[in-house]
Amino acid sequence: MLSSVAEEVRLAIHSDISGSEVLYSLLSAPWLQSLLKIYECLQKFRRLPPSPYLPYASGLSDEILSNIRAVPAPSPEARQLYSLLKSPHLQALLSAHDMVAQTDYEPVLPPLPEDLPEDEEAMRIVCLVKNKQPLGATIKRDEETGEIFIARVIHGGLADRSGLLHPGDLLVEVNGNPVEGLDPEQVIQILVQSQGTILFKVIPNTPQSTKTQQPLYVRAMADYCPLQDPAIPCPDAGMVFSRGDLLEIVDQTDIHWWQARKLPNASACAGLIPSTSLLKSKQRETWWSQPFQHEHPTLRLSSLLLLLLLFPAGFRRSFRLWRRMTHRKRRQSCYSCSPNTSALSSPYEEVVSYQRRPDDPHRLIILVGPSGVGVNELRKRLIKLNPHTFQGAVPHTTRPARDGEGTGKEYNFVTKELFDYMVCNHRFLEYGEYKGHLYGTSIDAVKDVIDSGRMCVIDTEPHSILSVRNKKFKPYVIFIKPPSSERLRQTRRDARIITSCVVNRPFKDVDFEEMEDAARFMEGKYGQYFDRVIVNEELQDACMKLFNTIQLAQEGPHWIPAAWLSTED
Numbered sequence: 001m002l003s004s005v006a007e008e009v010r011l012a013i014h015s016d017i018s019g020s021e022v023l024y025s026l027l028s029a030p031w032l033q034s035l036l037k038i039y040e041c042l043q044k045f046r047r048l049p050p051s052p053y054l055p056y057a058s059g060l061s062d063e064i065l066s067n068i069r070a071v072p073a074p075s076p077e078a079r080q081l082y083s084l085l086k087s088p089h090l091q092a093l094l095s096a097h098d099m100v101a102q103t104d105y106e107p108v109l110p111p112l113p114e115d116l117p118e119d120e121e122a123m124r125i126v127c128l129v130k131n132k133q134p135l136g137a138t139i140k141r142d143e144e145t146g147e148i149f150i151a152r153v154i155h156g157g158l159a160d161r162s163g164l165l166h167p168g169d170l171l172v173e174v175n176g177n178p179v180e181g182l183d184p185e186q187v188i189q190i191l192v193q194s195q196g197t198i199l200f201k202v203i204p205n206t207p208q209s210t211k212t213q214q215p216l217y218v219r220a221m222a223d224y225c226p227l228q229d230p231a232i233p234c235p236d237a238g239m240v241f242s243r244g245d246l247l248e249i250v251d252q253t254d255i256h257w258w259q260a261r262k263l264p265n266a267s268a269c270a271g272l273i274p275s276t277s278l279l280k281s282k283q284r285e286t287w288w289s290q291p292f293q294h295e296h297p298t299l300r301l302s303s304l305l306l307l308l309l310l311f312p313a314g315f316r317r318s319f320r321l322w323r324r325m326t327h328r329k330r331r332q333s334c335y336s337c338s339p340n341t342s343a344l345s346s347p348y349e350e351v352v353s354y355q356r357r358p359d360d361p362h363r364l365i366i367l368v369g370p371s372g373v374g375v376n377e378l379r380k381r382l383i384k385l386n387p388h389t390f391q392g393a394v395p396h397t398t399r400p401a402r403d404g405e406g407t408g409k410e411y412n413f414v415t416k417e418l419f420d421y422m423v424c425n426h427r428f429l430e431y432g433e434y435k436g437h438l439y440g441t442s443i444d445a446v447k448d449v450i451d452s453g454r455m456c457v458i459d460t461e462p463h464s465i466l467s468v469r470n471k472k473f474k475p476y477v478i479f480i481k482p483p484s485s486e487r488l489r490q491t492r493r494d495a496r497i498i499t500s501c502v503v504n505r506p507f508k509d510v511d512f513e514e515m516e517d518a519a520r521f522m523e524g525k526y527g528q529y530f531d532r533v534i535v536n537e538e539l540q541d542a543c544m545k546l547f548n549t550i551q552l553a554q555e556g557p558h559w560i561p562a563a564w565l566s567t568e569d
């Protein structure tokens with residue numbers, strides 16, 4: 001049929017007719033219609049492989065034939081059926097059908113000899129075609145017997161897909177080389193050097209009850225690089241991950257080395273990652289042996305101190321009013337009420353998929369980013385775009401109200417005593433002092449906005465995220481990132497920055513450098529909490545991206561910590 005298509009197209013090319021006519025006649029041709037019908041049937045059977053209705057069709061046919069023979073004067077239909085069923089072609093077809101239905105096509109093996117010794121072990125010969133891909137299995141030596149076993153089979157790898165090698169199988173030969181007495185490294189050498197087909201002789205492990213493990217979904221809260229880990233059993237089988245990556249843990253059989261895949265590419269071959277307890281102990285070792293490096297993989301403590309002390313514009317100056325203070329002064333008076341972020345807390349956080357229902361409260365939207373990157377500008381624009389939907393949390397202050405200001409609008413004006421009381425009762429997300437007055441964003445102010453049915457959009461220092469990272473607020477954190485150095489300088493050519501000394505001056509090179517350093521530091525230290533990163537290059541674009549991201553945060557499915565959906569408090 002396909003050759004006749006080619007023929008028709010060839011004829012059409014040489015004749016003087018328009019392309020649409022050719023296409024029309026081609027599409028309405030009866031043979032094409034039949035071809036499509038066949039295709040659809042095949043597709044249907046691909047989805048639902050047919051199963052035999054009856055495994056003995058020949059027997060049924062014989063029964064019908066003898067019944068018809070027994071009838072003294074059969075009807076014309078019965079006579080026609082008789083001749084159909086009697087035809088050799090149909091009988092051969094029914095017999096073939098029965099053989100397939102009874103799966104009676106395997107060679108019948110002779111029975112095992114009765115005098116087989118009891119300790120005889122079955123040997124399995126496994127042939128794998130390597131094709132430059134890793135084998136997807138690791139081996140280990142039994143220290144007592146010196147025997148070499150398959151230690152683990154990597155999910156989705158070559159050995160796993162073959163279904164022929166299993167953990168615990170005893171290796172006898174590889175490509176005709178007996179492995180008895182060899183070191184695992186020597187066996188690996190044989191495997192590495194073998195290309196194409198590899199022949200294994202193994203004594204299969206006694207089948208154990210294979211309990212299918214439910215996959216566990218986690219967010220990595222730390223970075224891991226197998227090539228820098230001398231303890232990993234097979235560096236090539238290791239999986240590199242960074243804080244914030246979503247992982248599907250598919251195998252936890254080994255207490256030290258788990259198998260995981262990185263989402264969203266869950267069809268890929270799994271890789272080895274350290275278990276929670278192993279990674280924790282690795283972190284503890286690093287913590288003690290390299291005290292100045294644990295905070296951030298690329299920033300040493302000395303450079304971090306430099307960053308904090310020398311770069312006043314590096315961290316957020318929010319809450320907008322006390323941004324004019326020097327950074328050093330602010331650091332003495334700015335407090336976050338977040339729980340302690342221990343670098344040794346769990347390296348994996350279990351997550352579950354969550355889809356907000358229309359009557360659930362909105363998720364809290366948190367914007368973070370280095371000072372001057374445009375967090376406040378974007379937040380203001382967003383609220384202006386739709387003030388009925390988006391709202392900030394009204395801050396508290398001990399400053400007296402000015403003419404025209406009313407409590408609950410620009411600020412919640414409170415006494416120093418009340419402010420201190422709220423501080424003692426951990427009611428603030430963050431707070432600070434500016435020109436002798438205290439300012440703070442309270443957790444209740446955030447809750448008020450959410451309870452009113454609007455979307456609360458706040459900006460904070462990244463360490464404050466932890467104080468609202470709970471099931472009540474289910475925060476969605478957006479990191480506003482500066483673009484490349486070149487684009488940063490181009491886009492901010494006419495922009496003004498507010499510093500401690502000067503209100504509204506043009507950006508300088510040092511402002512950009514501080515912003516970039518602070519952005520790197522924030523991503524390195526808090527990246528695991530960021531749900532989305534938006535690069536603020538063109539303001540209008542960034543604003544639209546922010547708008548769309550927030551819509552998606554409220555409506556789309558997302559991975560959130562499992563604890564946020566648990567019924568326990």
Ligand SMILES: Nc1ncnc2c1ncn2[C@@H]1O[C@H](COP(=O)(O)OP(=O)(O)OP(=O)(O)O)[C@@H](O)[C@H]1O
Pocket residue numbers: 315316317318320323369370371372373374375376377378491492495496497498536537538539540542
């Ligand atoms: N994409 C952009 N292109 C040009 N100018 C921008 C862009 N984003 C922000 N700006 C300008 O940069 C300046 C600083 O922005 P903004 O006040 O929002 O910084 P911020 O991140 O809130 O920092 P801080 O907390 O220190 O105030 C503002 O004048 C703002 O209009």
